Amino acid sequence: MTSAAASHVVCRFSDEVETSIEVLPGQTVLESAIANDLPLMHQCRSGTCGSCMAKVVSGDVEMRSGVATSLLAREQSEGLRLLCVSDAPSDAIIQFDYPSTSSGPVKVNAFVDALDWLASDVAHLKLELAEGQWLDFTPGQFVRLRVPGTNDWRSYSLVSSEQALPKLEFLIRCLPEGKMSEYLRGDAAVDQVLEIEGPFGSFYLRDDMGADHIMIAGGTGVAPMISMLDTMRHKSGRKPKTLLSFGCADESALFFTEELDLRTFWMRTLEVRISLDRIDGDSEYAEGNPVNAIQAGDVNEDTVAYLCGPPPMIDAAFSHLESLGLRSENIRAEQFLSSE
Numbered sequence: 455m456t457s458a459a460a461s462h463v464v465c466r467f468s469d470e471v472e473t474s475i476e477v478l479p480g481q482t483v484l485e486s487a488i489a490n491d492l493p494l495m496h497q498c499r500s501g502t503c504g505s506c507m508a509k510v511v512s513g514d515v516e517m518r519s520g521v522a523t524s525l526l527a528r529e530q531s532e533g534l535r536l537l538c539v540s541d542a543p544s545d546a547i548i549q550f551d552y553p554s555t556s557s558g559p560v561k562v563n564a565f566v567d568a569l570d571w572l573a574s575d576v577a578h579l580k581l582e583l584a585e586g587q588w589l590d591f592t593p594g595q596f597v598r599l600r601v602p603g604t605n606d607w608r609s610y611s612l613v614s615s616e617q618a619l620p621k622l623e624f625l626i627r628c629l630p631e632g633k634m635s636e637y638l639r640g641d642a643a644v645d646q647v648l649e650i651e652g653p654f655g656s657f658y659l660r661d662d663m664g665a666d667h668i669m670i671a672g673g674t675g676v677a678p679m680i681s682m683l684d685t686m687r688h689k690s691g692r693k694p695k696t697l698l699s700f701g702c703a704d705e706s707a708l709f710f711t712e713e714l715d716l717r718t719f720w721m722r723t724l725e726v727r728i729s730l731d732r733i734d735g736d737s738e739y740a741e742g743n744p745v746n747a748i749q750a751g752d753v754n755e756d757t758v759a760y761l762c763g764p765p766p767m768i769d770a771a772f773s774h775l776e777s778l779g780l781r782s783e784n785i786r787a788e789q790f791l792s793s794e
């Protein structure tokens with residue numbers, strides 16, 4: 455039975471299919487969708503992963519106050535909401551940027567193919583899906599990996615693209631006492647099985663190949679950018695003019711430079727700029743951060759931008775790009791929030 459105070463929320467998908475749900479007072483929009491067997495994308499249910507994002511077209515959908523979420527203030531002001539922490543105080547229409555037919559995340563197993571250390575705290579984990587298993591994803595999205603022998607899951611963006619399937623690759627920043635970090639530094643070995651769940655997230659390459667692209671990445675935030683670049687490279691047709699600005703702390707923390715050189719060779723419309731926070735003596739790299747490496751001449755009013763890194767870098771990049779004339783709706787961001 456539906457309460458008289460329930461709100462009527464229309465969920466509109468990118469394939470123009472619409473489904474209505476009743477959201478009861480005290481119930482989040484996501485809880486209501488699940489209760490109505492509507493398979494909306496979600497993962498953490500706590501406002502941190504960004505998977506359940508939707509845009510309010512009309513009416514009121516309000517995020518609960520006092521809940522720390524991964525949504526940026528400017529994204530909220532543009533009408534974006536995380537439905538796992540949102541109420542619907544009035545009737546509303548919300549829009550999803552994926553189709554109603556989206557199959558959502560799956561759980562699969564994969565074998566460890568290789569584990570390389572690119573820097574003292576950056577691991578390059580290469581997996582291969584178990585026979586008969588498959589995982590579709592869009593470049594830029596992330597999956598969860600279960601730490602073997604525990605019930606703990608950690609989220610990582612894929613550095614590989616769909617063209618590499620059944621191979622999957624990740625760049626993992628290891629922290630001193632992180633559980634995944636302990637596994638990688640200790641027990642990880644070739645042929646071990648890892649459980650994967652995904653894909654998740656609304657940070658992915660959009661189909662606007664006619665526009666110039668700016669990518670700003672801090673540390674392992676370069677992973678989704680490489681997945682996007684490799685996908686662009688494999689697409690037929692014109693490649694967009696793309697500038698990747700990549701930053702690390704210093705030369706000892708820098709990694710993947712040969713991989714980036716290869717991408718500039720493969721994709722002639724790509725320029726890579728590397729910035730280091732600290733430089734000792736002579737260096738071929740610029741001292742500074744990857745945000746300030748972007749200058750006025752690098753952008754035009756149609757440029758689209760992808761940002762991935764820690765929250766302070768994302769905030770600084772938004773402000774800087776907007777001050778250079780980029781439209782906020784053309785800026786997409788993924789923040790790193792450590793679960794270690």
Ligand code: FES
Pocket residue numbers: 495496497498499500501502503504505506507536537538539
């Ligand atoms: S499910 Fe809502 S933010 Fe993760």
